[in-house]
Amino acid sequence: MASILRPPTPHHRDWLADQLAAFYAVITDHALSVAQAFPLQTPEGRLSRDNLLAYLAMRRHDIVDLQIALADYGLSSLGRLEATVLSGLERVLAHLGLEAAPTGLARPDSEQARFLTQTRSRRLLGRPRDKRDTRIMVTLDAACIHRQELLEELLLNGMDLARINCAHDSPPEWKQLIAAIRQAEDSLEQRGEGAGRRCRILMDLGGPKIRTGPLMEETRPLKLAAPRDPFGSPYRLLEGYLDGEALFTQRIAEPEGRARFVIALPRQIGLDRLRVGRQLQFQDTRDRLRTLHVLERVSATRVRVGLDRTAYLQGGIVLAGEKDAAFTVGPILPQPVVVEVRQGDTLRIYRNPLQMGHPASADSPAGISCTLPAALDFVQPDQRVYIDDGKIGAVARAVTAEYLELEVLVTAGPSARIKPEKGLNFPDSRLELPALTEQDRQDLRVVAKHADAVGLSFVHSPKDLLDLQTALQELGRPDMGVIAKIETSEAIHRLAHLLITGLTFPSFGVMIARGDLAVEVGFENLALVQEDILCMCEAAHTPVIWATQVLETLAKTGLPARAEITDAAMGHRADCVMLNKGPHILEAVKTLSTLLCAEERCHLKKRQIFREFTAQHGIFEET
Numbered sequence: 001m002a003s004i005l006r007p008p009t010p011h012h013r014d015w016l017a018d019q020l021a022a023f024y025a026v027i028t029d030h031a032l033s034v035a036q037a038f039p040l041q042t043p044e045g046r047l048s049r050d051n052l053l054a055y056l057a058m059r060r061h062d063i064v065d066l067q068i069a070l071a072d073y074g075l076s077s078l079g080r081l082e083a084t085v086l087s088g089l090e091r092v093l094a095h096l097g098l099e100a101a102p103t104g105l106a107r108p109d110s111e112q113a114r115f116l117t118q119t120r121s122r123r124l125l126g127r128p129r130d131k132r133d134t135r136i137m138v139t140l141d142a143a144c145i146h147r148q149e150l151l152e153e154l155l156l157n158g159m160d161l162a163r164i165n166c167a168h169d170s171p172p173e174w175k176q177l178i179a180a181i182r183q184a185e186d187s188l189e190q191r192g193e194g195a196g197r198r199c200r201i202l203m204d205l206g207g208p209k210i211r212t213g214p215l216m217e218e219t220r221p222l223k224l225a226a227p228r229d230p231f232g233s234p235y236r237l238l239e240g241y242l243d244g245e246a247l248f249t250q251r252i253a254e255p256e257g258r259a260r261f262v263i264a265l266p267r268q269i270g271l272d273r274l275r276v277g278r279q280l281q282f283q284d285t286r287d288r289l290r291t292l293h294v295l296e297r298v299s300a301t302r303v304r305v306g307l308d309r310t311a312y313l314q315g316g317i318v319l320a321g322e323k324d325a326a327f328t329v330g331p332i333l334p335q336p337v338v339v340e341v342r343q344g345d346t347l348r349i350y351r352n353p354l355q356m357g358h359p360a361s362a363d364s365p366a367g368i369s370c371t372l373p374a375a376l377d378f379v380q381p382d383q384r385v386y387i388d389d390g391k392i393g394a395v396a397r398a399v400t401a402e403y404l405e406l407e408v409l410v411t412a413g414p415s416a417r418i419k420p421e422k423g424l425n426f427p428d429s430r431l432e433l434p435a436l437t438e439q440d441r442q443d444l445r446v447v448a449k450h451a452d453a454v455g456l457s458f459v460h461s462p463k464d465l466l467d468l469q470t471a472l473q474e475l476g477r478p479d480m481g482v483i484a485k486i487e488t489s490e491a492i493h494r495l496a497h498l499l500i501t502g503l504t505f506p507s508f509g510v511m512i513a514r515g516d517l518a519v520e521v522g523f524e525n526l527a528l529v530q531e532d533i534l535c536m537c538e539a540a541h542t543p544v545i546w547a548t549q550v551l552e553t554l555a556k557t558g559l560p561a562r563a564e565i566t567d568a569a570m571g572h573r574a575d576c577v578m579l580n581k582g583p584h585i586l587e588a589v590k591t592l593s594t595l596l597c598a599e600e601r602c603h604l605k606k607r608q609i610f611r612e613f614t615a616q617h618g619i620f621e622e623t
Contacts, residue, residue, distance in 0.1 A: 016073060017096040019066055024089050028103040030057035035105065038500045043106070044116060045503040048541045050106040051113070054085040055539035056496055082538040083113035108541075116541035121575040124453060124481045124507045124543050126160055126200045134596045135160035135576040136589060137202065137545065142173040143581075144180065151184035153586050155199060158593035162199050163578060164451075167206035171446045174203070178450050202483065203447040205440040207457025208433045210424045212387065213350075213369030215336035215357035221285045221312040222249060222332050224261050237293060237306025242319075244271050244301035248333035249313060263305075263313070264330030272300040273325070280319040280327070284311040292319060339366050339418040341408045347394060348403040349385070349424075351376055357418065367403070368418055375424070375431055376404055383428035390425070390519040392416045427489050427520045435464035436471065444471055453481030455511060460490045462501040469505065479506045483545065486533060487513035489520045495533065499540040509575070510537050514548035534573050546574035551592055555582030560591065569595045 031053035038053075040046050063078065071077040075095055081088040086107040090100045108116065122128070125135045138159045144151060162181055164174050181199055188194035226234040240252075240261035249264045265271065280292040290311040296304040317329040339359050341347055346365035357368040370376055379385070385394045385406055394406035435458050447454050456468050465484060472480050482505050484491075484498050491498065495510075502508035512533050518526045530546075537544045551568050554560035568591075571577035577596065579588050 012069075012073065013096060016066075016069060016075075017093070017098050020070075020089065020093055020096065021098055021100075023061070023063065023066065024086075024093065024100055026061070027054055027057040027089070028086070028105060030060065031105055032103065040500075040503055047106040047108045047112060048116060048503055048539075049500055051083070051085055051108050052496060052499060052536070052540040054105065055082055055536070058085055082535045083117065083541060084108055084110050085539065113541055117538070117543070117575075120507070120509070120541060121543040124483070124509045125545075125576050126198070126452075129158070129160065132158075132593065132597045134572050134574060136592055136596070137161040137163050137547075137576050137578040138585060138589060139163045139165060139578065139580045140177060140181075141165070141581060142169045142177060145173065145176045146180070148180060148184050148187065150586065151181055152188055154589055155181075155184055155188060155197070156193060157586065158589045159199060160197075161202055161576065163202045163204060163455075165204045165206075166440075166443045166447070167204070167209065171443070174446060175450060200452045201450065202453045202455055202481075203443075203451040204455035204485070205443060205447070205457055206437070207435055207440065207485075208375070208437055209371050210375045210426075210431075211371045212418060212420055212422045212424060213353055213355070213357060213371055214420050215339060215368070215418075217334040218337050219332055219334050221314045222251065222261075222335075223310070223312050224251070224307055225310045226307055234309055237295075237308060239295065239304060239306050241298070242271060242274075242292075242303045242305055242327065244268055246330065249315070249330050250333035261307075263319075265327045266330045268327055270325055270327065271303050272297070274303050274321070278321055278325075280305070280321045280325070282311075282317050282319045282329075284317070285314050286312055336420060339368065340415050341366055341392060341411065341418065342415045343408055343411060345408045346397075347406045347408055347418075349376065349406065350403045352402070357420070365405075366418075370424060372433070375426065375429075375433060378429045378431045379404055379426055380429070383426065386425040386427070386519045387418060388416070388422035389515060390523070392418065423516065423519075425516060425519045430490060431460070431488075433458070433460070434467065435459050436467045441471060445475065448472060448475040448477040448480065451480070453483055453507070453509075455483040455485055457485050457513075458488060458491075459484045459486065459498060460488065461494055462497050465498060465501050465505075481507035481509070483509045483511050485511045485513045487516035487520070492517075492521070492529060492533070495536055499536065499542055502542060503540065509543040509545060511545040511547050511578070512574075514546075517548075543575040544573075545576040545578055546571045547578035548580070550577055550579055551588040552580060552582070554591060555579060555585050555588040558584040558587060565591075565595065568592055569598070572596050 031050060035050060035053055038049055040049050067077040076092050086105060087109045093100055128135060136158045138154060140162050164177060178201055185194055185199060224238055226238040227236055229235045238260055240263065242265055243262050244265050246262050246264035247266060249262065251261050274294050274297065276294055276296060278294045282290055284290050291308050292305040294303060295306050298304055313329055313332065315329055315331040319327045319329065337359055339357055348365055348367035350367055350369045351373040353369050353371055353373055355369040358366065360366040379396050379399065381396050381399055383396050385396060391412040392408060393410040394408045396404050397407050398405040435456055456464060459465065468482060472478055484502065486492060486495065512530050514526060514530065521529045534544060550571065551560060551564055553564055577592060579585060579592060
């Protein structure tokens, strides 16, 4: 619309009425012109469809000047009409003395919109908690199977849904994890602490994994780094094991996060004679004296030890103790080679998934393979490629029958290392790949029996959703909740189609998967994109899950970053917020629950909640 100059005051009301009536007519015409292309059978579905189409029609126009004029006149500025577009406009028109003509479009009012959103949210995500409408979802894995106390604490402190990522672990472990959750619920119920709540189970299908392939391996000294304080001094022991049955010396990661390495002592005797408190000394590969402290005799062939300072190990190093006790370090587990790139380097992505990644040499630039070579068929020269969540940004310079040749444009730091199983993103390429893979179809047999909802990764089109719906019907679960994960540029541009398709499902929602999405749209654009997604879902009265890197620093380290607290608090806009696993996940759940409760209370302005935290002194007389 053209820029508005306010006319004389006596005519201002008439001018506003004319402008708004014309705008209403344009919106309804646009929405009506396409409504029949999306037939829906139920009245509830048509309400949401027509409101979404009206919202999309409204977004096609620049109405900033009209909004300012309405606000100056003391009327709604049309800023929060997502859920009730036409009825909201009609209310403003009524204040201006006009009655909107019948349009043939369904027009949900505030009560209907609220009922639709709450009903669908409850159907998909379960009933909300007292004082908190936004649910909390926690990603769990096999490490939680035998941690019933943690599961009980998570349930007590705010976990409403558990997410299982089918890209990891296996069906037996998924079943054990679900059984452990149910056992924790039963235990709480028996103690009278469960309040009759049942944790919903979401299982995410892996989808088409577009990742870096394996790298060549080499045997090199194993670095064992002792934890250091901010001043660079070791402050505690790095714990690990001497193991007479292990075949290789290697780094490990125990669920509790303490033990970090195993030193193999194959077929060597004498471990059973080591006493707690004794020391074993050795010269590492840099010829530096290092000490292992004996902490615990776990068994006759396994001893827990602690390393006081960083050391580099290789096979054949002798660990010497008192009374001629001596052990020889067993072979080091071969490790992937280092593939390092810098700005300006050339990098090849091979189409052959069996091609082993390698560093640059005199004869060839560095190269990696792709786990899904079909994706490379859609990449053209001058299109962007991102590796490992955007840590490496490149552009395709050449496309051959054997590989894509990239020019590295940016790295996170002076250089970046490429590791196996890291994500590949092609934001400029339209990847025509089915979201439901053959592996997903196999996993779906387990999911359909044990989960309440299924997440479909890398959704691109309505066909992806319909393929999943057909598969669920064949498995006898047509009522199962379906969550479309929005994580690509193509999914954003098809979001309206996906939402309308989802209105035909018994239970449907959207997940904003901000990790891949940030790489696809650019980190600087993520805030705007996620706001647009939230608004479109609100217009379709469809529940939303806010996911990826919420309170991630807190979950991993126990201390939150300031910025992520503000980010997490914004999660109240969604129906559910997802947390990823970490050693301090319980603290993250407690913090998130508190933040969401506070945010929801702040938005109930009739309760004047702002007074609780920001009462102003010396302005008005205190009562």
